[in-house]
Amino acid sequence: MGEDWPILRSKGVAEGRSSGSAFSSLAFAVATSDDKRVGLEEQAKRCFRKIDGVLADLGTDRRYLLSATVFLSDLRQKARFDDVWNAWVGATPQHWPQRMCIGATLSEGTLVEISVVAAKVKR
Template sequence: MIERKRGIYQGRNKSSAYKDLVWTVATASDTSLDILGQTQLTLQTIEENLKELGSSKTQIVSAQVFIANMSDKPKMDKVWCDWLGDNPEHWPQRACLGVNLEGDVLIEVTVTAVRD
């Protein structure tokens, strides 16, 4: 009943789904980029992961954003808002936390979404 999609890391999956709920997580595939580039790549991966399990960014109900430097939050927010679009009906609940991330990773995003 639980659907799982393998990622590249041992011991964890990139996405899981159960009934009408989907959970996924992503970081940027290119950590040489700045916060703008890493945020764009991360959100693109989130969108691809959701699609793979029958959901979409318009069906995200909850999101957690972890960033390495809270002074980058306004830049990340701009990319986030552009990605989500102008319709408030598609905006999820979201929390953003400053954390220590591994290596040159500047952002990690995890979401919960509904699927049909």
Template sequence: MKRFPVEGKGRCSAVESGGLVYAVATDPHCADGLTGQTRNTLDELDKVLVKAGSGKTALIQATVYLSDISAKPAMDAVWSEWIGPEENWPQRACVGVDLDAGYLIEVVVVATVL
């Protein structure tokens, strides 16, 4: 098992274990608006996955947490551009939740190691 710690006590951006990568990302810049935060979050997720030996083409499952579920169509537009062709599509769920102040999106994924 390999862990990829981040700032903040008691957490990692990813864990690789048994051929799987478990990862999480948010916008490190906390941009204004969901579209910008979604782009930044997915860019960050790309970096985390690559660091852990995976990538978006290896995604199995994704959970997208949104501070305002009614804004899902805006997130979907960015997600669809980022994820690419149908063969890349993971099983995905979107959930409306309270997030830390300033954060509009958080993405949690499971992927295979490439």
């Protein structure tokens, strides 16, 4: 220990918030869709693109996901979300994070919000 680990932050879209941060060997990212007029699948895809960008800013990527928390405005839509999730997370089980889905009251128009934790692997 004794090393000075700087905290990295990825710019957020709202005042007082970051879209991601990293400390030591962990990176954290959160995303909602930038377009609330589109359906669940498109909102999820937009979240994934944002998460990919934030993780890249922080020096990692989705292959190193450890955990994901998915908040759905309508938990009955989980199967629809799972289809988009599976396409994004890929077919390699070694890259699959622990994941949970929670039904939640989200901001107006938001159908999905995703929070992830990833490892930062020395390359």
